[in-house]
Amino acid sequence: MDKVTIADIAKTAGVSRSTVSRVITNNPNVKPDTREKIQSIIDSYKYKPSSLARGLAVGKINVIALIIGDIRNPFYSEMVWMVENILTESGYMVVLCDSGYDIEKEVSYLQTVKQLGFSGVILASAMESNDLTAILKTMDCPILLINRYIKSFECDSVLLDNFQGGYIAARHLIELGHTKIGILAGPVKSTSSLERLEGCKQALQNFQIEYREDFVVNGNLTIEDGYEYGVNLIKSEGDKPTAVFAGNDLMAIGIMEACNEHGLRIPEELSIIGFDDIPYASINKITTVKQPLHDMANMVANRILKKIQEDNSENRKFIFTPQLIVRNTTKRLED
Amino acid sequence: MDKVTIADIAKTAGVSRSTVSRVITNNPNVKPDTREKIQSIIDSYKYKPSSLARGLAVGKINVIALIIGDIRNPFYSEMVWMVENILTESGYMVVLCDSGYDIEKEVSYLQTVKQLGFSGVILASAMESNDLTAILKTMDCPILLINRYIKSFECDSVLLDNFQGGYIAARHLIELGHTKIGILAGPVKSTSSLERLEGCKQALQNFQIEYREDFVVNGNLTIEDGYEYGVNLIKSEGDKPTAVFAGNDLMAIGIMEACNEHGLRIPEELSIIGFDDIPYASINKITTVKQPLHDMANMVANRILKKIQEDNSENRKFIFTPQLIVRNTTKRLED
């Protein structure tokens, strides 16, 4: 039983391949009778057109790539889950690509996207890089950025007001009386991490608190990096922060783990605030800055669909507002 | 600047397309000089062959689908992360598909896999179903099952000894003196969940403890379901379990959350054991049954590669051994 093609359907229906193709693509130029007849033959044969062949003919394939930094980060996996549901509903297949925050891998994925003729790309991990910008400019499909902003490349983007997020996080700690605030920021190349840091600085400045370079460290947004930071913090001599702003919840969790192991009580001896509000933040009662994940995911999915359908629409930025969620890991500084 | 094709390369190189194609596919029948010359032209043009066209010609495309139940489950996302790394290294693109434990969605993904001519499929969420078996039998690429076993369909599979996993979990609780053991099992249609339950029963029987139907509930492996179970447990009247075996860590976490909220102390008033040993289990010091994720992921990736390369190899099952990890959520029953 060989593979059944459009030619087989055409033959048994006694029509040309063109007509069969028309009913497949919902072209109105088909007599209702013939359409019905052909459709029934298609059904009975359980015939499904080859997406490869169609893709070659049309130049596009109904697949959208979703490139993210780390699928193990619950913030992303929640986002992915929602976006995929919407896109699948609309007949697109979603391809998930984990870049590991590695630009080289990102570029390589984009290359594949081109070679396969995908309909669109959603980039959630894009950091600044010449190579990236270069290939981005050669892409021949809509591109959407999540929580990232690439100066040298103009396109749609859905983002959080990260500056404000960093600001309200720091302000919260300051209002609790903390003045020695440690910052475990995200990667230097990530614009959103940078903006959160800037927001932090702004808050410190507004409240006339000294910004100390030696209290700032960059991590890679993983639990491991948070843990490492926590251990270093505990073992360090001399002046220590009384509160820490972590670039995301994962790192906050890592810090807490280190503290637990070394008997440093939270929040009595150290206040910690995270970012994202992943499920584990609520379970472990971590004070954090929430991203409106639900709304953002919806926007992402619907926006890319729109871009694919009408490619003439201009580029826009959609900015969402962060929200402070106070839980049990931050506490007023006793003096 | 139009899209550059193999013909363009051939023309500027002064050879036929065949020769160019040969250097692309690493066919040895090319004079070293010409190969070098052509390659340099390819490089300078940054030419990349269309995977679509190649796929149509060859009948296969270098993509492997990885269908999982719920990407938000850290056990899966860890697995995905590792498998994807290995497969990407070997030149395959990995497509991640989230089925939401929905067989219909699973079937639909497999349909897409066929239409797109993928090189292989890895199924981690496959449950028993006629529709599923039907389409599985028509797939024209290697199939690999993770932690699932489909009676009606013969293929490679990488799995944990789930029966033993359930057994050692229950035995641990029994050895701590518990006799009233609640079970929050996984979905009924999941063979691995079923086997864990069977292992549980066996342990109860071996130790001559009554198996109580009314202490067994099925959940969908999510935190939410665990939480709901926990609340019900707390609010229920009369005879209650003193210990609970959760079908996976996520549900164990949910139960713990419910207990925390309602002031039920763990492990003093209720012992809980999970399954999988996801990172949050170790962070939250949850006693659990560990799956050797690392080894399993390696096996999965390498096995599907082998299957793709030599399709004549016969089907095998690779069974891994679970391991009890005792932490802080289980405790000897005081009497």
Place this chain on the structure above:
DNA sequence: TTGTACGCGTTATCAT
């Protein structure tokens, strides 16, 4: 070692 010619399964253009 290289070139010719055909096939892969669809869609799209142009007649009819």
Place this chain on the structure above:
DNA sequence: ATGATAACGCGTACAA
């Protein structure tokens, strides 16, 4: 409303 035919870009027997 329908059919013939030419793309789409590549791989590969087969011939040279």
